Amino acid sequence: DQQVKQNSPSLSVQEGRISILNCDYTNSMFDYFLWYKKYPAEGPTFLISISSIKDKNEDGRFTVFLNKSAKHLSLHIVPSQPGDSAVYFCAASAIERYQKVTFGIGTKLQVIP
Amino acid sequence: GAGVSQSPSNKVTEKGKDVELRCDPISGHTALYWYRQRLGQGLEFLIYFQGNSAPDKSGLPSDRFSAERTGESVSTLTIQRTQQEDSAVYLCASSFTSDLYNEQFFGPGTRLTVL
Numbered sequence A: 001d002q003q004v005k006q007n008s009p010s011l012s013v014q015e016g017r018i019s020i021l022n023c024d025y026t027n028s029m030f031d032y033f034l035w036y037k038k039y040p041a042e043g044p045t046f047l048i049s050i051s052s053i054k055d056k057n058e059d060g061r062f063t064v065f066l067n068k069s070a071k072h073l074s075l076h077i078v079p080s081q082p083g084d085s086a087v088y089f090c091a092a093s094a095i096e097r098y099q100k101v102t103f104g105i106g107t108k109l110q111v112i113p
Numbered sequence B: 001g002a003g004v005s006q007s008p009s010n011k012v013t014e015k016g017k018d019v020e021l022r023c024d025p026i027s028g029h030t031a032l033y034w035y036r037q038r039l040g041q042g043l044e045f046l047i048y049f050q051g052n053s054a055p056d057k058s059g060l061p062s063d064r065f066s067a068e069r070t071g072e073s074v075s076t077l078t079i080q081r082t083q084q085e086d087s088a089v090y091l092c093a094s095s096f097t098s099d100l101y102n103e104q105f106f107g108p109g110t111r112l113t114v115l
Helices: none
Strands: A010-014 A019-025 A030-038 A045-051 A056-059 A062-067 A072-077 A086-094 A097-103 A107-112 B005-007 B010-013 B019-024 B031-037 B043-050 B065-069 B075-079 B088-095 B110-114
Touching (some): A010 A019, A019 A086, A019 A107, A030 A097, B005 B088, B031 B075, B043 B065
Parallel strands (some): A010 A107
Antiparallel strands (some): A062 A072
16 A cells, blocks of 8 residues: 555656656645655665645755645756756655655656756 | 765575664764665665664564664664565665654665575
């Protein structure tokens, strides 16, 4: 039972264009959401997060949007760069058990020069 | 300025053998987490340590899995009588505290293959 779903296993985008990575969740108790980025042979690294009191959080080229009614979030990267090529994990936790983070299976992004 | 380190990086073992995986968290980080990622799956929470509190073992898949942590330093994850379905990348993470909004820093993982 996957509570955090990333339905696109891969995505290819031209350099300079926008990358949009999508994530859906089923657990209505989730109220804190994170995106992690993973390069091969390395552990995931934290990218950006959003709490359920917001619908948007921006950090440089990265913006996360949250639609609570649809239980959907997305990560926008603009402009995309070749160094952004990695696997992106969506993750979520619930306020009363925030240490227990549930991850999606990841989306592999390839940014083509 | 070392990050989270894990050893070994790769481990191949025979079904039925016991294995020990090690994690060295970032110095000063009081919280430590173990996850595993099986092929085609997301990261699966296993166990969480916070300071001297009792660990949250709710994610351990069976009693063959156990983990210990010495104070706020090294942790070992032990899998007894390994099975083929235990094959996965085992990831360790640490954070300064376990407070909300606290970023987890991950190690590179140990790839376990059970033959």
